Amino acid sequence: MATVTIRDLTIEYSSGGYAIRPIDGLDLDIGDGELVLLLGASGCGKTTLLSALAAILAPSQGSIDVDGTDVTTVSGSGLTEYRRHQVGIVFQAFNLIASLTAAENVALPMLGAGQKRRTALDRAHQLLKRVDLTDRADHHPGDLSGGQQQRVAIARALALEPALLLADEPTAHLDYIQVEGVIRLLRGLASEGRTIVVATHDDRLLPLADQVVELSPRAREVRETRTLALSDGEMLFEQGDEGDFIYVVESGTIQLTRERDDASAEVIASVGAGQYFGELAPLFGLKRSATARSMGATTVVGHSPSEFRASVGHAELNRVIGNPLRTA
Amino acid sequence: MWLVSLRDLQWRRRRFLIAVISASLVFSLTLILDGLTAHIGNEVSRAVGRFDADGWVVSVGRSGPFTATRFLSAEAVDEVRSLPGVERADPMIAARETVDDKWINVLGYTVGGMGEPTRANAGRLPAGPGEALVDQLLGFEVGETIELGGNDFRVVGTSSDLSYNFGAPTVLLPVDEVQRVFLDGQALVGAVAVRGQQPDALPAGLQWMTNDEVEADMHLGMDQSLQIVDILNALLWVIAAAIIASIVYLSALERVRDFAVMKAIGVTNRSLMIGLASSSLLLAVLAGIGATILAFVLGPRFPIPVETPVGSYLTLLVVSVVVGLIASLAGLRRAVHVDPALAFGGA
Numbered sequence: 001m002a003t004v005t006i007r008d009l010t011i012e013y014s015s016g017g018y019a020i021r022p023i024d025g026l027d028l029d030i031g032d033g034e035l036v037l038l039l040g041a042s043g044c045g046k047t048t049l050l051s052a053l054a055a056i057l058a059p060s061q062g063s064i065d066v067d068g069t070d071v072t073t074v075s076g077s078g079l080t081e082y083r084r085h086q087v088g089i090v091f092q093a094f095n096l097i098a099s100l101t102a103a104e105n106v107a108l109p110m111l112g113a114g115q116k117r118r119t120a121l122d123r124a125h126q127l128l129k130r131v132d133l134t135d136r137a138d139h140h141p142g143d144l145s146g147g148q149q150q151r152v153a154i155a156r157a158l159a160l161e162p163a164l165l166l167a168d169e170p171t172a173h174l175d176y177i178q179v180e181g182v183i184r185l186l187r188g189l190a191s192e193g194r195t196i197v198v199a200t201h202d203d204r205l206l207p208l209a210d211q212v213v214e215l216s217p218r219a220r221e222v223r224e225t226r227t228l229a230l231s232d233g234e235m236l237f238e239q240g241d242e243g244d245f246i247y248v249v250e251s252g253t254i255q256l257t258r259e260r261d262d263a264s265a266e267v268i269a270s271v272g273a274g275q276y277f278g279e280l281a282p283l284f285g286l287k288r289s290a291t292a293r294s295m296g297a298t299t300v301v302g303h304s305p306s307e308f309r310a311s312v313g314h315a316e317l318n319r320v321i322g323n324p325l326r327t328a
Numbered sequence: 329m330w331l332v333s334l335r336d337l338q339w340r341r342r343r344f345l346i347a348v349i350s351a352s353l354v355f356s357l358t359l360i361l362d363g364l365t366a367h368i369g370n371e372v373s374r375a376v377g378r379f380d381a382d383g384w385v386v387s388v389g390r391s392g393p394f395t396a397t398r399f400l401s402a403e404a405v406d407e408v409r410s411l412p413g414v415e416r417a418d419p420m421i422a423a424r425e426t427v428d429d430k431w432i433n434v435l436g437y438t439v440g441g442m443g444e445p446t447r448a449n450a451g452r453l454p455a456g457p458g459e460a461l462v463d464q465l466l467g468f469e470v471g472e473t474i475e476l477g478g479n480d481f482r483v484v485g486t487s488s489d490l491s492y493n494f495g496a497p498t499v500l501l502p503v504d505e506v507q508r509v510f511l512d513g514q515a516l517v518g519a520v521a522v523r524g525q526q527p528d529a530l531p532a533g534l535q536w537m538t539n540d541e542v543e544a545d546m547h548l549g550m551d552q553s554l555q556i557v558d559i560l561n562a563l564l565w566v567i568a569a570a571i572i573a574s575i576v577y578l579s580a581l582e583r584v585r586d587f588a589v590m591k592a593i594g595v596t597n598r599s600l601m602i603g604l605a606s607s608s609l610l611l612a613v614l615a616g617i618g619a620t621i622l623a624f625v626l627g628p629r630f631p632i633p634v635e636t637p638v639g640s641y642l643t644l645l646v647v648s649v650v651v652g653l654i655a656s657l658a659g660l661r662r663a664v665h666v667d668p669a670l671a672f673g674g675a
Contacts (some may be wrong), residue, residue: 047672056592056668084594091671095589097332099339104331111329112595156593168672 002067002086002163002195004030004053009062011048014261021240022048026062028213030197035190035208038199040215041285046199047092049215050166053197054089055082066164084113088157090167094149096141102152103128103137109159120159127155131185147178154185165189167198171205183208226302230254230294241288243281245302249273252298256290270295279308329595333603337610340579347575347611352618354568355644359623361561363636365554368494370635372546375435375492376539379420379443381521384537385530392537392545393519394422394433394492402515404534413525418442419517421506425476425499427466433491433498434476436506442521445500448485454502458482463490463497465633474499477509492546494553495632565651568615573655576608580659587663588670600663605656612652616644 006028012021022045030036038046051057052064055071064071066086074082088109096105103124110120128137131151141149150170157165167186171179179202187208190196198205206212226245230236236247239259247254251273257265268290271277281288282305303311337344375394385408390398399421408417420443421436437443444453445461451470454461460481462468468483475481476499490498507513526536537545580587587600620641627634 051669051672054592056672080594080596082594083592089592089671091589091592095585095671097335097586097589099335100332104335108332108590108595109593111331112590112593112599117331160594 002030003032003065004028004164004195004197005063005065006030007063007065009049009052009064010060011045011052011057012060017260018266019259019261019263021060023052023059023215024240030195030211033190033193033195034210035186035196035198036211036213037205037209038197038213038215039201039203039206041201044215046201046215047168050089050168050197050199053164053166054087055079084109085160086162087164087166088160088162090150090153090157090165090170092169092172094141094146094153094173096149096152096156098141101138101140102133102144102148105141105152106155106159109156113160123159124155127158128152130158131155145178146173146175147181150174150178150182151185154182154189158189163195165194165196167196169200169202170198171200171202179204224304225307228300228302230298230300232294232296234294236292236294236300237278237288239288239291241281243278243283243286243288246276246279246282246305246308247292247300247302248276250299250301253295254292254298254300255295256292258290265291276308283309329599329603330606332590333607333610336579336583337607343575343579344611347571348614348618351568351571351611351615352622354564354571355615355619355648356622356626358561358564358568359619359636359640359644360627360630360634361557361564362640363623363627363634364495364630364632365557366637366640367633367635368550368554369547371489371492371495371633372543374489375498375546376542378445379418379437379521381442381523381539383522383526383539384542385417385520385522385534386518386537388533388535391548392542393420393521394542394546395548399511399514399516399518400520400534402517404531405517405520407531408520408522408527408534411527411530413527414522415524416442417520417522417524419503419519420521421503421510421516421518423506423510423518424496425510427474427476427499430466431493431496432463432466433493433496434506434510435490435498435500436503436518437500439502442523443500445487445490447487449487451483451485454484454500454505456502457505457508459484459502461485461487461490461500463499464488465491465495465497466499476501479509481505491633494550565647568648569651569655572608572611572615572652573658575611576604576656576659577662579607580604580662584662584666585670587666588668591666591668592671597664601660604659604663605653608656608659609649609652612648612655613645616648619644619648 006026009023009026010021011023012019038049040046048057052059055074059072071082103121106124106127107120110123125137128134131154133148133151136144136148170182174182186196249271254271255267256269256277258268260266278292280286384393386393387398387400405417405419408414418438418441423434425432425434448461458481460474460483462474462483464486468474468486470483470486472483473480474483530536623636
């Protein structure tokens with residue numbers, strides 16, 4: 001069992017020259033033996049968070065405490081020990097080694113930890129029995145179905161009896177019958193008291209969870225229209241904020257900037273009177289991809305997504321999405 | 329972690345086999361070149377050593393008994409024999425001839441004297457006029473006839489290890505037969521092989537050469553060729569290393585995700601490095617063994633005898649280990665720098 005405490009976790013990386021912050025100030029508490037689902041769309045930071053929990057990705061700030069150890073500060077042999085004995089990982093694409101048999105794949109962490117080959121293989125066979133794959137022990141991954149490969153991957157993750165099990169999209173490549181097997185297996189492992197964190201966008205797994213963490217930004221439900229008068233340099237919204245209103249400039253100018261990975265700001269557009277901006281984040285539940293700031297005294301009118309949709313119509317909406325900064 | 333490396337080699341066995349065979353061929357060429365170089369040195373020593381001489385008397389200004397074309401009068405032999413300290417002195421003549429479009433050496437020696445082989449491998453030694461002892465490299469059988477200088481000689485014996493001058497085969501004739509055929513019967517000799525002490529003074533027009541000087545003289549003109557062989561040898565080592573390195577590096581590139589997974593589950597860089605280096609070493613050592621076998625098979629098919637020294641085989645073993653380790657460096661570097669985060673994400 002493992003207790004996980006995450007505080008003010010921010011993970012930032014560079015993509016195409018821009019700073020991306022999929023996890024921004026996350027706080028999370030996971031109790032002993034809990035099964036936690038990290039739910040969200042692709043790119044919302046589920047795998048990033050799992051990587052940080054596995055001490056593979058160093059966060060920009062914040063802490064991840066696993067059973068009293070801040071894994072963001074471990075290094076060298078401490079890091080190796082953590083990866084070997086405290087955390088087990090089930091990768092999205094199974095990531096079994098093609099040249100090894102199922103039993104050898106399961107034995108791999110034990111061999112890496114210096115155990116004797118015979119001991120490691122005996123234990124691997126026990127684990128394969130546990131995931132009901134005794135008869136496939138000597139098969140290579142290429143001879144196994146997706147579900148069987150996933151169970152081998154789970155057995156491998158359990159090889160050194162980690163207290164914390166991380167599973168990245170464990171149902172992503174499986175049919176519904178195989179999904180059922182994996183669900184049963186994960187639930188069984190959680191029932192034994194192991195702390196399990198599952199990253200998924202598959203909401204069929206929801207009934208499994210003791211706790212669900214939604215990482216996709218949920219657009220704030222806005223219904224009203226609002227008019228805002230901004231002074232020179234005043235910020236309307238910031239890159240990474242959740243999307244709420246779609247704005248139309250009544251007078252003045254709004255400058256849109258995007259943060260580069262060297263902390264400088266790149267001007268991506270200036271929006272003048274009669275033009276609208278900031279529509280994609282509220283329409284698609286995304287984070288704001290730029291910061292909006294007034295250039296001189298500016299007045300903007302914020303519309304809710306439903307109001308905006310109704311006002312522009314379906315055909316126009318598609319043109320808006322394909323060609324932003326259009327005149328309202 | 330050797331198990332992972334072993335399984336990977338089995339998994340990619342065709343490519344591994346091709347690499348072993350390719351590196352074996354290259355390594356075997358280095359062994360054969362070593363053998364050729366050694367033979368060229370050995371045949372010179374054998375040719376000189378067969379006379380069991382303590383020194384040689386030649387004309388002043390001529391290069392050496394086996395290489396030059398200036399002659400001494402037959403009386404010079406008697407003069408040398410009479411010098412104090414000289415126990416024995418026998419004449420010799422070295423000439424060149426073509427047989428079956430091949431350059432051969434013709435060596436005249438004193439029957440029963442210095443320069444006579446101890447025995448023939450087949451048949452017997454020449455005992456009189458019209459008889460020749462022929463190098464086995466020429467392919468003659470005892471009883472056949474060989475034409476030298478327009479004269480037929482009966483092959484009474486054949487022997488090995490008679491070649492010199494880059495593996496040129498040699499025919500041994502009594503010295504007076506060489507005079508008859510190649511010097512129109514003139515009483516001239518090429519040099520005098522001397523057993524005993526070096527005389528304090530020699531008759532005018534004669535000079536003394538030690539065995540080392542005679543051998544050095546025979547090597548003149550060959551040194552440049554042997555340097556080329558050494559350079560080719562060095563290039564072959566580089567090619568073998570490149571073959572092994574490319575296979576190991578290619579495998580490392582293909583296994584980037586495997587390395588990332590292994591690192592993510594706590595396998596250390598050290599273990600990865602040991603695994604890759606042992607693959608590379610195994611490849612190199614198997615190539616070394618293959619090269620040894622190939623050298624034994626291919627060596628006898630070369631027109632010049634290949635005498636690969638035992639030391640070359642041992643050197644090959646050591647060098648192949650070093651080559652294997654060096655060749656694995658590129659792959660090691662790739663493996664060490666793999667980001668374990670690569671293990672996450674889709675296929």
